[in-house]
Amino acid sequence: MLSTEENIFMVIITGEFTVGMLGNGYIGLVNWIDWIKKKETSSIDYIFTSLAISRICLICAMVLNALIIVFYPEVHENDKIKIVNIFWTLTNYLSMWFATCLNVFYFLKVANFSHPLFLQLKWRIDRVVHWILLGCLAISLLISLIFAMTPKYELLKIAKHKRNFTESFHVSKIQYFSPVTIFSLLATVLFTVSLISFFLLIMSLWKHIKQMKLNVTGCRDPSTEAHVRPMKTVTSFLFLLFVYYLASLLMTFSYLMKERKLAVMFEEVIAIFYPSGHSLILIIGNNKLRQAFVRMLRCGKTACMM
Template sequence: MSDEVKNTLMIIAAGEFSMGILGNAFIGLVNCMDWIKNKKIASIDLILTSLAISRICLLCIILLDCFILVLYPDVYATGKQMKIIDFFWTLTNHLSVCFATCLSIFYFLKIANFFHPLFLWMKWRIDRVIPRILLMCLAVSVVISFPVIENLNDDFRLCVKAKWKANLTLRCRVNKAQYASIKVCLNLLTLFPFSVSLISFLLLILSLRRHTRQMRLNATGCRDPSIEAHVGAMKAVISFLILFIAYYLSFLVATSSYFMPETELAVMIGELIALIYPSSHSFILILGNNKLRQAFLKVLWKVTYILKRRNF
C-alpha cells in the first residue's frame, strides 16, 4: 500500500471519526445538561446517552486500530497492546449493539398498540427497569469480552508477528484458526440483539398497519400523532438495522487482519466502512428526536450567525 493511499485513507478515517464524535458528544451533552437542569433523566434520554458514550469509545478504538495498522503494524506482536485493543473493541461493539437494541425495544413498547397482557405489563414496567437493563448489558458485554484476551498466548503473538512471512508453520496456522473461531463466535453473539431489533421493527409495522386500518374504519382524515410516532420509530430502527449489517460485515473483515497476510488495504477499507455505523446513526437519532433536533437547529443557527458576522 503506497503512502498516498495510506494518507488518503487516514484522512477519510479522521473525518468520519470527527463527525461521529461531534454527533454522539452532542447527544450526550444535551441530555446531561437537561439531566442537571431538571434533576432527573427520562428513560429515552438515558438510553441515548449510554448509546452515545459507547459509540464514542467504539470510534476511538476503531481509529486507534487504523493508526496502528498503518503506522505501527508490528505493535501487535508485543501482545499487551493487542489484548487491550481487542478487549475494548469487543466490549464497545457489544455495548453499542445492546444499547441500540434497548432503544428499539423502548420505541416498540412505548409506541406500538397491542392489548396482550404481557405487552401491557412490559409497557408499564419498562421505565423502572431501564437502568438495570443497561447495567446488565454492561456486565454481559464485559463477560463476553474476556475470552478474547485469554486466548492470546505467546505462541499466537509470535504467529501474528510472522503474518507477513510466506512460510508459516502448522502450529501458527492452528493458533490462528483457534483465535479466529473465538472471534467469529463472539461476533455471532451480536446477532441475538440484532434479531431482537428486527422483531421489534416487524412488530412496529404490524402495529402501524392495525392502527392505519382502524383510522380508515373511523374515517379520520386528520393528521394522527400515533402514525407519526410509528414512522419516526421505524426510521430509527431500520436505519440501525441497515447500518449494522454493513458494519458487521466490515467488522469481520477488520478483525481478520491477523489471519490474512498482505491485506492491509482491505482491512483499512473495512474499518472505514465500520466507522460509518457509529458516526451516521447518531445524526439520524438527532433528527428523529424532537428535543435533540431543536437543540441541533439552535446550535446550527448560532454557528451560521457567527460565521456570517465574521465574513462581514
Template sequence: MSDVEYHTLMIIAIGEFSVGILGNAFIGLVNCMDWIKNKKIAPIDLILTCLAISRIFLLCIILLDCFVLILHPDVYATGKQMRIIDFFWTLTNHVSVWFATCLSIFYFLKIANFFHPLFLWMKWRIDRVIPGILLVCLAFSVFISLPVTENLNDDFRLCVKFKQKTNLTLRCRENKAQYASIKVLTLNALALFPFSVSLISFLLLILSLWRHIKQMQLIATGARDPSTDAHMGAMKAVISFLLLFIAYYLSFLVATSSYFMPETELAVIIGELIALIYPSSHSFILILGNNKLRQASLRVLLKVTHALKKMKCLTP
C-alpha cells in the same frame, strides 16, 4: 501501499471519526445538561446518552486500530497491545449494539398498541427497569469480551507477524482456525441475538402501525394522527440501525478475516473505514428523530450562522 494512499485513507478515517464524535458528543451533552437542569433524566434520554458514550469509545478504538495498523504494524505481533485493542473493541462493540437494541425495545413498548397482558405489563414496567437493563447489558458485554484476551496465543501472533515471509505451517493453520472460530462467535454470532430482537421489534411496530391505520380508516379517511407519526419515527430509527448494523458487521467480518491473508492491510483499513460509518451516521439519524435533540441542534445552527455572519460583517 504508497504513502499517498495511506494518508488519503487516514484523512477519511479522521473525518468520519470527527463527524461521529461531534454527533454523539452532542447527544450526550444535551441530555446531561437537561439532566443537571431538571435533576432527573427520562428513560429515553438515558438510553441515548449511554448509547452515545459507548459509540464515542467505539469510534476511538476503531481509529486507534487504523493508526496502529498503518504506523506501527508490529504491534500486532506483540501480545499485550493486541489483547488490549481487541478486548476494548469487542467490549465497546457489544455495548453499543445492546444499547441500540434497548432503544429499539423501548420504542416498541412505548409506541406500539397491543393488548396482550405481557405487553401491557412490560409497557408499564419499562421506565423503572431501564437503568438496571443497561447495567446488565454492560456486565454481559464485559463477560463475553473476556475470551478474546485468552485466545491470542504466541503462535497466532507469529502467524500474523510472518504471514508475508513464510509458508503457513500446520500449527499456524490450526491456530488461525481456533482464533477465527472464537472471533466469529464473540464478535458475530453473539451479536445475532440483539440484532434479531431489534428486527422483531421493527416487525411488530409495522404490525402495530398497520392495525392502527386500519382503525383510523374506520373513523376518518387519510387521517394522520400523532400515533402514526410516532410509529413512523420509531420505525425510521430502528430500520436505520438495522441497515447500518448489517453494513458494519459485513465490513468488520472482512477486516477480521483479512488478518489471516497476505497483503491485505488495504482490505483491513477499508473495512474499518466502512465500519466507522455505523457509529458516526446513526447518531445524526437519532438527533433528527428526537424532538428535543432536533430543536437543540437547530438552536446551535442558528447561533453558529449568526456568529459567522457577524464575523463576516466585521471583516474589512
C-alpha cells in the same frame, strides 16, 4: 512516507472521527444540560446518553487501531495490541447492547398491542431501564474478560501457518469454533432482536392505519407519525449494523487475504461509519436533539450578525 492509499485512508478516518465525536458528544451534552436544568432525565435520554458515551469510546478504539495499522503495521501483524482489542470488544458490545435497548424501547413505547405480556413490559420498562443498561454493561465486561483470558484465535494461527489460501480451509471444522464464533453469534442475536422489534412496529402501524381507514380518519395523525419516526431510526440502525457486522467478519478473516493491509483499511473505514453515521440519524429523528441543534444554529447566526 505514506502511500496514496494510506493518505486517503487517513483523510477518511479523520472525517469519520470528527463527525462521530461531534455527533455523539452533542447527544451527550444536550441530555446532560437538560438533566442539569430539570434535575431529572427520561428513560429515552438515559439510553441516548449511555449509547453516545459507549460510541465515543468505540470510535476512539477503532481510530487507534487504524493509526496502528498505518504507522505500526508490524505491531498489528504480530497481534501485539491485545489491550486495544479488549477495549474494542468492550465498547463494541456495549454499543450494540445499548442500541438494541433503544430499538426495543421505541417498540414498547410506540406500538399498540393488547397482549398481556406486551402491556406488562410497556408498563415496567421505565422502572427497569437503568437495571437493563447495567446488565448490558455487566455482560459486555464479561465478554471482554473472556476475550482477555483467551489466547490468539486458532483461526488466525491456522491462517498464518498455511502456505496458501486454499490450504487454510483444509482443517478440522472444530478449530473454527473460537471466541470469534461466539461473539459473532451474540451480535447476530442482538441484530435479530432489533429486527423483530422493527417488524412488530410495522405490524402495529399496519393495524393502526387499518383502524383509521375504518373510522374514515386521515392516516397522517399523530399516532401514525409516532410510528413512522422510530421505524426510520430502527431501519437506519439495522442497515448500518448489518454493514458493520459484515465489515467485522471480513476483518476477522483478513489474515486469509493477500492484500491484507489494504483490506483491513477498507474494512476499518466501513466499520467506523456505523457509530459515526448513526449518531446523526438519531439527532435528526429525535425532536429534542433536532430542535436544540436548530436553536444552536440560530444563536450562531445571531452572534455572527452582531
